[in-house]
Amino acid sequence: MRRIDRKELDEEVATHMPQKILIIEDEPTLARLLSYNLSQDGYEITVIDHGTEGLQAALQKMYDLIILDIMLPGMNGFEILSRIRQSGMRTPIIILTARNAEEEVVQGLKHGADDYITKPFGVAELLARVSAVLRRTSGDDTSLTQTASKENVIHAGELLIYPEKYEVVLHGEAIPLRPKEFEVLLYLVQRPGMVITRDDLMNVVWGFDYIGGQRTVDVHVSSLRKKLEMNQQSVQIDSIRGVGYKLVMNKKVSAPR
Numbered sequence: 001m002r003r004i005d006r007k008e009l010d011e012e013v014a015t016h017m018p019q020k021i022l023i024i025e026d027e028p029t030l031a032r033l034l035s036y037n038l039s040q041d042g043y044e045i046t047v048i049d050h051g052t053e054g055l056q057a058a059l060q061k062m063y064d065l066i067i068l069d070i071m072l073p074g075m076n077g078f079e080i081l082s083r084i085r086q087s088g089m090r091t092p093i094i095i096l097t098a099r100n101a102e103e104e105v106v107q108g109l110k111h112g113a114d115d116y117i118t119k120p121f122g123v124a125e126l127l128a129r130v131s132a133v134l135r136r137t138s139g140d141d142t143s144l145t146q147t148a149s150k151e152n153v154i155h156a157g158e159l160l161i162y163p164e165k166y167e168v169v170l171h172g173e174a175i176p177l178r179p180k181e182f183e184v185l186l187y188l189v190q191r192p193g194m195v196i197t198r199d200d201l202m203n204v205v206w207g208f209d210y211i212g213g214q215r216t217v218d219v220h221v222s223s224l225r226k227k228l229e230m231n232q233q234s235v236q237i238d239s240i241r242g243v244g245y246k247l248v249m250n251k252k253v254s255a256p257r
């Protein structure tokens with residue numbers, strides 16, 4: 001494990017850490033073109049050539065930007081857009097639309113895209129659009145996702161959550177969680193107050209091809225809940241009958257009764 005003097009390096013790291021871009025595009029030539037030019041420009045690129053796998057990647061890792069094709073095997077771009085936005089994630093998304101397909105642009109923006117690029121496009125336009133969207137969205141975005149990717153710690157009530165270390169710390173002591181329990185907690189904590197369905201948790205934490213059933217989700221949430229209740233009262237997980245779960249912050253926990 002590397003040790004970094006945070007105070008001195010925070011600004012340095014924040015400015016020089018490459019921004020991560022996820023490209024969901026099934027056409028190899030276009031994917032290569034995007035990937036090559038964006039990495040030349042200093043971005044860290046991940047390419048996924050399949051719809052459902054792309055969605056899974058988008059929900060699992062924190063990206064600074066997603067470039068999304070519309071026609072994809074497995075799941076189309078509009079559906080991916082909706083699922084990402086439904087999950088509460090506000091990662092900026094640029095869609096790639098076909099020429100003379102205004103309807104795609106309208107649908108895309110309606111489903112939560114930040115911008116669009118019409119195929120075929122030049123490299124200069126691509127780079128300009130990407131940096132414009134990143135500039136526009138980074139300034140006012142105070143979401144937990146952004147905070148986590150820069151500082152690598154999320155504050156939730158009395159808990160300190162370190163996404164990269166899979167560690168939850170309460171008053172200086174680590175709470176022992178199994179990896180899947182940690183992933184469930186991380187996902188809920190990034191969406192406080194939102195009802196998260198069992199399906200969402202299953203897809204994000206266990207993967208779309210997991211066949212273990214929703215009971216697995218319930219078992220992990222119940223065990224996670226016990227561990228949290230034993231140690232603190234500022235964060236709790238409520239069950240929403242027949243639907244899923246919701247993370248609730250108890251702000252009044254330390255107030256005198």
Ligand code: CA
Pocket residue numbers: 025026027069070071072
């Ligand atoms: Ca395509």
